[in-house]
Amino acid sequence: MSASIPPASRSFSFNLSSVYSRFSPRVGEVTLSRSEDSKIAIPTPGLLVSTSRGVVPHLSRDHNRKAQPIRWVHVPFETFLEHKPPVPTLQGGEHPLHRFLGYSPEKQVISSSLRDPYDGREVPPNGNNFLSANCVRGVHKVTPDEWRSYTLLCKPDIVMALTDIPFTPPPYSQKRITKSIERSCAWLVNLLRPIDGHHPLNVFVQMAGGTVIPARKAFADTLMEPLYAKDAEMVKPLPRLDEGIAGYAFDLVPLSLSLPVPSPEEVIALFQTSLSPLSIDKPRLVNSVSSPHEILALIRDVGIDLFDAHWVQRAADVGVALDFTFPAVSKDETRSEKLRLGHNLYDHVYADDFSLLDNSPFDGERVCPCMSCSPSSPDTLILHSSVDEPLQGNQTSSPLPGFTNAYLHHLLHTHEMSAHTLLVMHNLTVLDMFFEGVRKTIASDELDFNAEVDRFMEVYDGTLGVLDDARIMWTEVEMARGKGRLAREKVKQSETSSLEITVSA
Amino acid sequence: MQFEIIAKCHTTRARVSRMKLAHGVTMLPTFMPVATQAAIKGLTPQQVEALGITLILNNTYHLNLRPGINVLDQAGGAHQFQGWRRNLLTDSGGFQLVSLSKFTTITEEGALFQSPFTGEPTMLTPEESISIQHSIGADIIMQLDDVVSSLTIGPRVAEAMERSVRWLDRCIAHHEKSGKKSTQNLFAIVQGGLDPTLRDQCLDAMIQRQDGVAGYAIGGLSGGEEKDIFWRVIKQCADKLPEERPRYSMGIGFAEDLLVCVALGVDMADCVFPTRTARFGVALTHTGPINLKLSKYGNDMNPIDSSCPCPTCTDGTSRAFLHHIVTHETAAAHAVTLHNLVFQAQVMGRARDAIVAGTFPDYLRSFFASYFGEAGYPEWCVNALRSVGVDLLEGTSNVKLIPGSGAKWEYATS
Numbered sequence: 001m002s003a004s005i006p007p008a009s010r011s012f013s014f015n016l017s018s019v020y021s022r023f024s025p026r027v028g029e030v031t032l033s034r035s036e037d038s039k040i041a042i043p044t045p046g047l048l049v050s051t052s053r054g055v056v057p058h059l060s061r062d063h064n065r066k067a068q069p070i071r072w073v074h075v076p077f078e079t080f081l082e083h084k085p086p087v088p089t090l091q092g093g094e095h096p097l098h099r100f101l102g103y104s105p106e107k108q109v110i111s112s113s114l115r116d117p118y119d120g121r122e123v124p125p126n127g128n129n130f131l132s133a134n135c136v137r138g139v140h141k142v143t144p145d146e147w148r149s150y151t152l153l154c155k156p157d158i159v160m161a162l163t164d165i166p167f168t169p170p171p172y173s174q175k176r177i178t179k180s181i182e183r184s185c186a187w188l189v190n191l192l193r194p195i196d197g198h199h200p201l202n203v204f205v206q207m208a209g210g211t212v213i214p215a216r217k218a219f220a221d222t223l224m225e226p227l228y229a230k231d232a233e234m235v236k237p238l239p240r241l242d243e244g245i246a247g248y249a250f251d252l253v254p255l256s257l258s259l260p261v262p263s264p265e266e267v268i269a270l271f272q273t274s275l276s277p278l279s280i281d282k283p284r285l286v287n288s289v290s291s292p293h294e295i296l297a298l299i300r301d302v303g304i305d306l307f308d309a310h311w312v313q314r315a316a317d318v319g320v321a322l323d324f325t326f327p328a329v330s331k332d333e334t335r336s337e338k339l340r341l342g343h344n345l346y347d348h349v350y351a352d353d354f355s356l357l358d359n360s361p362f363d364g365e366r367v368c369p370c371m372s373c374s375p376s377s378p379d380t381l382i383l384h385s386s387v388d389e390p391l392q393g394n395q396t397s398s399p400l401p402g403f404t405n406a407y408l409h410h411l412l413h414t415h416e417m418s419a420h421t422l423l424v425m426h427n428l429t430v431l432d433m434f435f436e437g438v439r440k441t442i443a444s445d446e447l448d449f450n451a452e453v454d455r456f457m458e459v460y461d462g463t464l465g466v467l468d469d470a471r472i473m474w475t476e477v478e479m480a481r482g483k484g485r486l487a488r489e490k491v492k493q494s495e496t497s498s499l500e501i502t503v504s505a
Numbered sequence: 506m507q508f509e510i511i512a513k514c515h516t517t518r519a520r521v522s523r524m525k526l527a528h529g530v531t532m533l534p535t536f537m538p539v540a541t542q543a544a545i546k547g548l549t550p551q552q553v554e555a556l557g558i559t560l561i562l563n564n565t566y567h568l569n570l571r572p573g574i575n576v577l578d579q580a581g582g583a584h585q586f587q588g589w590r591r592n593l594l595t596d597s598g599g600f601q602l603v604s605l606s607k608f609t610t611i612t613e614e615g616a617l618f619q620s621p622f623t624g625e626p627t628m629l630t631p632e633e634s635i636s637i638q639h640s641i642g643a644d645i646i647m648q649l650d651d652v653v654s655s656l657t658i659g660p661r662v663a664e665a666m667e668r669s670v671r672w673l674d675r676c677i678a679h680h681e682k683s684g685k686k687s688t689q690n691l692f693a694i695v696q697g698g699l700d701p702t703l704r705d706q707c708l709d710a711m712i713q714r715q716d717g718v719a720g721y722a723i724g725g726l727s728g729g730e731e732k733d734i735f736w737r738v739i740k741q742c743a744d745k746l747p748e749e750r751p752r753y754s755m756g757i758g759f760a761e762d763l764l765v766c767v768a769l770g771v772d773m774a775d776c777v778f779p780t781r782t783a784r785f786g787v788a789l790t791h792t793g794p795i796n797l798k799l800s801k802y803g804n805d806m807n808p809i810d811s812s813c814p815c816p817t818c819t820d821g822t823s824r825a826f827l828h829h830i831v832t833h834e835t836a837a838a839h840a841v842t843l844h845n846l847v848f849q850a851q852v853m854g855r856a857r858d859a860i861v862a863g864t865f866p867d868y869l870r871s872f873f874a875s876y877f878g879e880a881g882y883p884e885w886c887v888n889a890l891r892s893v894g895v896d897l898l899e900g901t902s903n904v905k906l907i908p909g910s911g912a913k914w915e916y917a918t919s
Contacts, residue, residue, distance in 0.1 A: 053829060053830050054830070060817075061822065083803055087829060091806065100826055102822060376551065378551055378552075382814050382847060383854075384857075385858045386857075386858055386861070387521060388532055400588065401588065404586075406586070407587065410543065411542075411543075416542060417839075421549065422549070
C-alpha cells in the first residue's frame with residue numbers, strides 16, 4: 001500500500017507507540033522531515049497554537065521561536081484575502097509562509113486552513129464551487145482552485161482541505177447535508193490532484209456531516225471507498241481518498257451552533273461515527289476545545305491526538321494564569337470546592353503577592369520553564385558604538401528571577417500589553433506540561449489513565465469560573481481606558497460563539 | 506556616580522562620556538526610552554536589555570499611584586519589581602501633576618493635586634517626591650520642580666524658577682539625610698521658561714549647588730515653544746553648566762532634536778515619541794519615518810531597513826507583513842517598538858563613534874542629508890548647528906529650508 005504513495009509526501013508521518021484500540025487513548029509522535037537531518041517531532045497527545053492574522057497573539061518573533069510549546073502553529077488563511085493577490089503568495093522561496101510570518105522552518109510546523117475554525121459568525125452560504133470566507137474587508141468567495149493555488153504558492157506544511165460546513169442559521173435539511181458531503185469530497189479531490197504525478201501535500205480533512213450520524217458515516221465511508229472513473233483519474237494513483245489524507249480534523253464550533261446543541265455524549269458518538277471506517281493510525285485533531293476536562297474526555301473516549309490551544313491563549317487575553325497539572329495535585333480534603341484551573345490576576349489579592357505565576361511545581365520541584373517564571377538573560381547585546389560595553393560573563397550565566405503575580409497584576413490594571421505576552425507564554429507552557437503528563441500516564445504501567453482522568457475532574461473545576469470572573473474585571477479596565485483596543489477586542493469576543501458544550505464525564 | 510569625559514568634538518560642544526551608576530555603565534550621549542508604568546510597552550526587560558539599552562526611565566507619578574510605594578517597598582524597589590537590572594532614572598512627578606491632573610495648586614509647601622483614582626486631594630512636597638523616588642530606587646532621581654508650560658508668560662515664570670531653586674535645596678537636604686546618596690544620584694532641573702535672564706539666574710543659583718547634585722536637567726521645554734527659541738535656551742544652559750556634570754534635556758526624542766542637543770553639549774534625553782509612534786504604525790529610519798499603515802506598503806516585501814541590527818529587521822520582517830498586522834495585533838506594536846528603539850540607539854551610537862573619531866560634523870551633515878534629503882532641512886537645525894561651528898549646508902546644493910519645526914512625516918500622498 002505504501003509503495004504506491006510517492007516519496008514526496010513522506011515528509012509527514014505519524015507513529016503510535018503505545019498499545020491502542022480504535023478509540024482508546026494513545027501516545028504517538030507526528031514527525032515532519034524537511035530533509036535527512038532536519039526533523040520536527042511533535043509528541044501526541046499534544047497541542048497546536050492558534051494564530052490571529054498569522055501571528056501568535058502578543059508574541060514577538062524571538063519569543064515564539066524560543067518558546068518550547070510552539071512547535072505547531074495553525075494559520076487561518078482568510079485574513080490574507082484583504083489583498084488581491086493574498087500577500088503571502090508573493091513571498092516566494094522555499095518556505096514562503098514560514099518566512100512571511102516569521103516562523104522557523106527548522107523548529108516549527110505550520111498548518112493552514114482557509115477559515116478560522118474558531119470563528120462561528122454567520123456568513124453567506126457556500127456554493128458548489130466556492131466557499132464564503134471572512135476577512136477584515138468583509139466576505140470573500142474562494143474557489144477550490146484558488147485554495148489549491150494559495151496552498152501551492154505558500155507551502156504550509158499541512159493544509160486543511162476545504163470542507164462545506166454551513167455557517168448559516170440551523171437547522172439544516174437533509175438536502176443541505178447531502179450537498180455538504182458531496183461538495184467536501186469534490187473539493188478534497190481537487191486538492192489531491194497530483195503535481196507531476198506526485199502528491200506532495202500533507203492534507204488534513206475536517207469531518208463533514210454536522211450533527212447527523214448517518215451523514216457523518218456517509219462522509220467517512222466516501223473517503224474509504226475505492227475510486228472509479230473520473231475521480232480516480234483526477235487523483236491518480238491514489239486508489240481512494242484516504243490514501244491522500246494525512247490526518248482527520250474535528251471542529252467543535254459548528255456543533256455548538258447547531259440546533260439542538262449536542263450533549264457531550266452525543267459529540268463523542270459523532271466523532272466515533274466519523275472515525276469508525278477510517279484508518280486507525282492517522283492523527284486526529286480537534287479544534288476549539290475549551291477546557292482540560294473536555295480534552296481528557298476526548299482522549300479517553302475517542303483517542304484524539306491533537307488539540308488547539310486557543311482557549312489557553314484567550315485566557316491570557318483576560319488576565320488568567322492557568323495552573324493545573326496532570327496527574328492532578330492531591331485533593332485538599334479540608335476544602336469542599338474544586339480547585340480553579342487558574343488565577344484571575346486582576347483580583348486584588350495579587351497586588352502584593354510576590355510569588356511566581358507557577359504555584360504547582362511540576363514533578364515536585366521543577367519551576368515552570370516558561371519565559372515569565374524562568375526568564376533568561378539575552379545571549380548578546382546589540383552594541384551601537386565602539387565604546388559600548390558587551391555583556392559581562394556573570395550577566396549571561398546567572399538565572400533571572402521570575403515575574404511575580406504582583407507585577408502581572410500591576411501590568412493588567414495599567415493596561416500594559418506585556419502582561420498578555422507573559423501570560424500567553426505561561427499558559428502555553430502549562431498546557432504543554434499537561435500533555436506531557438497525559439502522555440506519561442497513558443504510557444505508564446503503574447498509572448491508570450482513566451482513574452487519573454476521573455481524579456482530575458474531581459479536583460479541578462471544569463466550568464472555568466475563573467475565566468468569567470476575569471472577563472468582568474478585564475472589561476472594567478478596558479472601559480477605563482483603551483478605546484481603540486476595546487473595539488478590536490469586541491470583535492474577538494463576538495467570535496466567541498456560545499460554546500455551551502463541555503465534553504466532560 | 507562616576508562620570509568621565511572620554512572624548513570631545515573639536516568643533517561642536519559634543520562630548521562622549523562614561524557614566525557609571527549602581528546598575529552599571531551607560532555610555533553618553535544616549536537616548537533613554539520611557540517605561541512609564543514599569544514596562545516599556547509590550548516588551549520584556551530582557552528584550553529591552555538585548556537591544557543594548559542600559560538606561561530607561563520610570564514615571565514617579567504613575568508608579569506612586571500604581572502599584573504604589575507599599576508594593577514597591579515590598580518588592581525591594583522598581584528594578585526588582587519590573588525585572589530591569591540596568592540603570593533607571595525617575596522624574597519627580599512634577600510634569601505629570603501639571604499635564605495630567607485636572608486640579609493642581611502649587612504652594613510653597615508643595616503641589617496640591619487631585620488623585621485621578623480616588624479624587625482625594627494629595628500633597629506632593631519636594632521631600633515626599635524624593636522619598637517616593639527612594640522607594641522606587643532609581644539610579645538617577647530628579648528634584649521636584651515647579652513646572653510651568655514653556656508658553657507661559659508673566660511673573661509666574663520667575664516665581665516658578667525661584668521656587669524650583671528653593672525646592673532643590675529641600676530635595677538636596679532630604680536626599681543627603683537619607684543615606685541614599687551613594688547609590689542614588691540627584692539631578693537638578695534648570696527652569697526659567699524661554700527668558701534668557703531668568704534662565705541665567707537659575708543657572709547661577711543651581712551651579713552654586715553643584716556639590717549637592719550629580720547632574721543637571723534642562724527642564725521647562727518641549728511644551729510647544731518655537732524650535733528656534735528652544736535651541737537657544739538649550740545652548741545657553743549647556744554653555745554655562747559645569748562640564749563635569751551630565752546634562753539631560755527632558756522630553757526630546759526626534760532624531761534631529763537629539764543630534765542638535767548633542768552638538769550643543771547635552772548628554773541624555775528621554776521621550777515617549779519613538780515607542781508611541783511605533784504603536785501607531787510608524788517606523789523610524791535613516792531616510793525618514795515610514796507610516797506602515799499606508800497601502801503602498803501592502804505588498805512591500807522588504808524589511809523596514811535591511812541594514813538595521815534590530816531583531817525585527819535582522820529577521821527580515823517585511824513591511825507587507827507589518828502592514829497586515831499593524832494596529833490589529835499587539836505583535837505589530839512589539840516589532841516596530843523593537844525597531845524604533847534600536848533606531849534611536851543607532852543614531853546616538855553613531856554620534857558617539859563620530860565624536861570619538863573626530864568626524865561628528867560630517868556625521869551631522871550625512872545624517873541630515875539622508876534623513877531629510879529633498880524634503881528640506883528644518884531651518885532651526887541649520888541655525889543651531891551653525892552656532893557651534895557646523896554648516897549643515899556645506900557640500901549641498903539647493904536644499905530647501907523649512908521654517909518652524911520642519912519635522913518630517915509620511916502621508917499617503919508623499
